[in-house]
Amino acid sequence: MGTEGEQLCEAARNGDVARVKTMVESGADVSFFDIDGLTPLMHASKFGHTHVVKALLEAGAPWNALSSSNQSAGDFAMDSGHQEAFEVLLNAGIQAELILGTIARKSKKDGDSEGDYLEDRVTFSEDKLMDSDSKAVMMAWEKPLMEAHAKAVCSGGGNILNVGFGMGLVDTAIQQYGPATHTIVEAHPEVYERMLRTGWGKKDNVKIIFGRWQDVLSQLESYDGIFFDTYGEYYEDLRDFHQHLPKLLKPGGIYSFFNGLCGA
Numbered sequence: 001m002g003t004e005g006e007q008l009c010e011a012a013r014n015g016d017v018a019r020v021k022t023m024v025e026s027g028a029d030v031s032f033f034d035i036d037g038l039t040p041l042m043h044a045s046k047f048g049h050t051h052v053v054k055a056l057l058e059a060g061a062p063w064n065a066l067s068s069s070n071q072s073a074g075d076f077a078m079d080s081g082h083q084e085a086f087e088v089l090l091n092a093g094i095q096a097e098l099i100l101g102t103i104a105r106k107s108k109k110d111g112d113s114e115g116d117y118l119e120d121r122v123t124f125s126e127d128k129l130m131d132s133d134s135k136a137v138m139m140a141w142e143k144p145l146m147e148a149h150a151k152a153v154c155s156g157g158g159n160i161l162n163v164g165f166g167m168g169l170v171d172t173a174i175q176q177y178g179p180a181t182h183t184i185v186e187a188h189p190e191v192y193e194r195m196l197r198t199g200w201g202k203k204d205n206v207k208i209i210f211g212r213w214q215d216v217l218s219q220l221e222s223y224d225g226i227f228f229d230t231y232g233e234y235y236e237d238l239r240d241f242h243q244h245l246p247k248l249l250k251p252g253g254i255y256s257f258f259n260g261l262c263g264a
């Protein structure tokens, strides 16, 4: 007979929801990692035991814990074709992100600007843009994704807006479609400075607006194509931006965004 944590993993693997609940009520650790680096939630997800997945999530099991091979419970559910369990995990992740976003937003409003990306230094290298915590703001491997977004938002030609310059991957792709105007909103002083240094301010059809999109809305017009990809913001900001779309986007215009949604 194994430890309590191992027994919880076994009950999760067997889909024994009653036993899982009893063990949780008597204090079994839902964050336990077994010898293979798996949590009870990962075991339940792997076998598609949705009721167990729900019970463990309700008991506070970490939906975003990673196995030693860097897989989350959601990865296990998806790889084993358990769509229902996967969706339960996905919803738990989205809910947690929404709550965390609200808390972070509130503490920012209350004057706690700790961790404010826009006030920190960034570093550029050939293939990435990093924030002061060495987290990647943008990486070169995202180029094909950015090219696909550019193709979509430029498909009607005309006036294009991009919010968030980063490494300029999407803007470089947008330029290839020769839009009539190409407006770029960028809020980070160092990213902005680099844009100017690399000639973006001298392109005939490019207008750079420096500042947070929230603060420069009055300088924006209506566009045929809009792309949105900021960093250090939350779901709430994205939702706020979406509320301005009816004014920002011309009828029949195309909008696309990238914001790490559902990233686990």
Ligand SMILES: C[S@@+](CC[C@H](N)C(=O)[O-])C[C@H]1O[C@@H](n2cnc3c(N)ncnc32)[C@H](O)[C@@H]1O
Binding pocket: 137, 138, 146, 163, 164, 165, 166, 167, 168, 169, 170, 171, 185, 186, 187, 188, 191, 211, 212, 213, 214, 229, 230, 231, 232, 233
């Ligand atoms: C992920 S990067 C954008 C990458 C870009 N799509 C590309 O293809 O390289 C996000 C950018 O948004 C900028 N940013 C963050 N918050 C912003 C805001 N509120 N308004 C405007 N830009 C913002 C960041 O400084 C950063 O340059």
